[in-house]
Amino acid sequence: MSGFILEARDLELRFGGVQAANGASLQVRANERIAIIGPNGAGKTTFINLCTGYIKPQSGTVIFAGQDITALSPRAITRLGIGRSFQIPQLFLENTVIENLLLALSAREGSWSPFLKLTRHPKIDEMWALLEIVGLKDTGHRIVRELPEGMRKLIDIALALALEPKLIFMDEPTSGVSSHEKFQVMDTLTRALDARSTTAIFVEHDMDVVARYANRVAVWSGGRIALEGSPEEILSHPDVRESVIGEVV
Amino acid sequence: MSRQYLIGAGLLIALVAFPLLSPWSTVILTVALCEGLAALGILVLLRAGQVSFGHGLYFAFSAYVVAFMAAAHLGHEVLLLVPIATAASGLVAALVGLFIVRYRAIFFGMLNLAISMVFFSLLEKLFSITGGADGKRVPRPTLLGMTLERESFEFWMFYITLALAVVAALFVARYLASSGGKALEAIKSNETRLEYLGVSSRKVLYGAYLLSGLLAGLGGAIIALVSGHVTPELAYWVRSGEFVFIAILGGVGGVAGPFLGALMFQIIRGYAAVYAPETWHAVLGIMLLVIIFFAPSGLYGLIAGRRRASGEAAR
Numbered sequence: 001m002s003g004f005i006l007e008a009r010d011l012e013l014r015f016g017g018v019q020a021a022n023g024a025s026l027q028v029r030a031n032e033r034i035a036i037i038g039p040n041g042a043g044k045t046t047f048i049n050l051c052t053g054y055i056k057p058q059s060g061t062v063i064f065a066g067q068d069i070t071a072l073s074p075r076a077i078t079r080l081g082i083g084r085s086f087q088i089p090q091l092f093l094e095n096t097v098i099e100n101l102l103l104a105l106s107a108r109e110g111s112w113s114p115f116l117k118l119t120r121h122p123k124i125d126e127m128w129a130l131l132e133i134v135g136l137k138d139t140g141h142r143i144v145r146e147l148p149e150g151m152r153k154l155i156d157i158a159l160a161l162a163l164e165p166k167l168i169f170m171d172e173p174t175s176g177v178s179s180h181e182k183f184q185v186m187d188t189l190t191r192a193l194d195a196r197s198t199t200a201i202f203v204e205h206d207m208d209v210v211a212r213y214a215n216r217v218a219v220w221s222g223g224r225i226a227l228e229g230s231p232e233e234i235l236s237h238p239d240v241r242e243s244v245i246g247e248v249v
Numbered sequence: 250m251s252r253q254y255l256i257g258a259g260l261l262i263a264l265v266a267f268p269l270l271s272p273w274s275t276v277i278l279t280v281a282l283c284e285g286l287a288a289l290g291i292l293v294l295l296r297a298g299q300v301s302f303g304h305g306l307y308f309a310f311s312a313y314v315v316a317f318m319a320a321a322h323l324g325h326e327v328l329l330l331v332p333i334a335t336a337a338s339g340l341v342a343a344l345v346g347l348f349i350v351r352y353r354a355i356f357f358g359m360l361n362l363a364i365s366m367v368f369f370s371l372l373e374k375l376f377s378i379t380g381g382a383d384g385k386r387v388p389r390p391t392l393l394g395m396t397l398e399r400e401s402f403e404f405w406m407f408y409i410t411l412a413l414a415v416v417a418a419l420f421v422a423r424y425l426a427s428s429g430g431k432a433l434e435a436i437k438s439n440e441t442r443l444e445y446l447g448v449s450s451r452k453v454l455y456g457a458y459l460l461s462g463l464l465a466g467l468g469g470a471i472i473a474l475v476s477g478h479v480t481p482e483l484a485y486w487v488r489s490g491e492f493v494f495i496a497i498l499g500g501v502g503g504v505a506g507p508f509l510g511a512l513m514f515q516i517i518r519g520y521a522a523v524y525a526p527e528t529w530h531a532v533l534g535i536m537l538l539v540i541i542f543f544a545p546s547g548l549y550g551l552i553a554g555r556r557r558a559s560g561e562a563a564r
Contacts, residue, residue: 052445078447090442092435099431106428107446114424118431163447 004063005030005167005199011050011060013223020046021057022223026201028167033190034201035210035231037244038220044203045087047220048169052084053077065166083165087172087203089156093145097136097155100144101127104162130158133192135185150176154185161192168193170202174209182206186213207244211235219244252553253422253503260505261415268407272400275407277519279475281511282410286468288495288507289421290461295501296425297454298437299353302489303361306345306368307462308469309484311338313372315473316385325390327409327474334470335463342462350454365484372481384480387473403475410471417464418504424460425504433457465492494533498540500547509548 006028013021020043028034036044049055051062053074061070069077092100098119105123106112121127131137134154139147144155153176160168173189174182190213193200204210210217210231217234219227221243227234234240264282268275287308294301311334318330349360372379379385389402397405424430432453435443440450473479482488491514499510517536521529544551 073444074441075444075447075449078445084445090439090445092431092438092442094438095431095434103428103431103435104446106432107448112427112429112432114420114427114429116428117423117426118428119426121428159442159446 035214043223081166083160283468285508285511290464303365306365307465311466312473338466500549506549
């Protein structure tokens with residue numbers, strides 16, 4: 001065992017003329033909260049997709065908890081303990097928020113009895129607790145399609161959390177969430193992650209969120225990590241301030 | 250009580266009473282229930298966004314199992330023939346489902362159609378075994394060990410079919426409201442997320458496919474007993490298309506829908522065959538167009554919608 005919960009080694013992926021992953025490598029220790037930042041098209045989401053089996057790399061490996069997961073399906077990777085939320089939330093739009101979450105809890109518990117109504121699921125209290133974490137307890141009975149994008153993003157995270165993953169990838173978790181709710185949501189979310197000892201890797205464009213909630217930052221550029229370090233080091237780095245934050249140094 | 254149960258209860262009361270008032274209607278109503286069972290199987294698949302144009306396969310397979318068993322004097326009893334033939338159809342669905350659940354949308358529909366047409370051809374061409382296009386006669390079996398006259402047999406078969414249809418509809422309603430049923434709907438709405446919950450969408454669809462094959466098989470077994478004759482036409486694509494037609498006509502919003510659709514289908518077919526024998530297919534086509542354009546939720550949606558509207562007005 002290397003001591004890392006996740007190790008991505010030299011991932012390569014080319015779509016046509018675009019090098020989406022160009023020797024991307026990242027080592028993650030348990031309980032870390034790593035923010036991935038970088039300009040659009042740097043390959044941040046591609047990296048998540050490669051680590052979660054959505055696309056397969058042309059070369060390189062992904063090791064999770066000592067097991068090579070490079071060739072595994074998203075389903076198998078999820079079952080091993082990796083959860084994810086998406087840049088565009090992936091939800092069951094015609095169902096209520098409650099049904100979405102209870103389906104995730106059923107998946108985790110493997111409870112598929114045809115005689116048990118989903119809304120009478122024994123884990124219903126846990127479902128409400130999950131909604132509380134993302135600050136959406138009042139929306140439980142609403143159809144997901146009717147909700148704004150920001151709320152959908154939070155439900156997407158709650159779905160991943162419901163699986164009690166060891167590691168969670170979150171792709172822009174607070175985009176679309178109002179600025180005054182952003183920190184409130186992140187506070188409860190990080191408390192929940194700490195309580196569950198869940199390692200988190202999140203793509204983020206809001207540098208205030210990065211500074212406050214990450215304990216390591218990886219700057220993505222050209223399909224690989226260009227810089228890596230503590231939030232203080234990275235966010236004060238002149239190259240980052242120019243190319244990512246957009247300040248004239 | 251939910252709207253679904255109220256519509257179902259209303260339909261059930263009407264069905265229980267009708268043959269008592271009009272004994273001539275028992276066979277037509279039994280046929281409608283059998284087609285309703287097959288359409289209920291289509292409803293299950295439609296919840297996953299998949300359409301089968303080949304469920305005549307399961308309908309015909311169980312019907313022929315009944316015919317062969319009855320001809321061979323194997324278990325010449327309704328209470329044996331129906332479950333054995335239904336299980337045989339379930340077995341075929343279990344085998345076909347192994348590879349068909351790998352496909353979606355048009356490929357799913359067309360593969361079902363292709364397999365049913367292979368079976369149809371076998372029934373037609375293997376004349377010495379199947380009787381070819383003439384089919385096979387099904388001698389009337391005993392019911393609970395009693396040998397009944399035709400009218401009594403048809404009368405009791407109707408009530409047995411009705412009871413089985415109620416049990417099947419209640420089971421499907423419960424299944425669709427369960428986590429498995431919601432996972433089935435999730436195949437239609439977001440298969441990617443379902444996989445990222447660690448759920449095998451193929452396994453979910455496989456379970457539903459098996460259930461739909463059993464439902465069609467149950468309908469086919471009973472229709473063989475009631476009509477006393479089976480022909481390859483039971484597996485023909487037109488028959489499979491009728492099941493889809495019935496499911497859409499009745500509506501897929503509730504389990505009563507396919508039975509409403511099947512009853513309406515029989516009524517239209519019955520009257521159109523008398524009053525418009527040359528154009529009755531056109532009548533059915535126009536009916537379907539009207540439903541699609543003006544009541545896309547089918548007859549079930551029409552009734553459920555009206556009830557809700559009147560309920561709101563009353564408040």
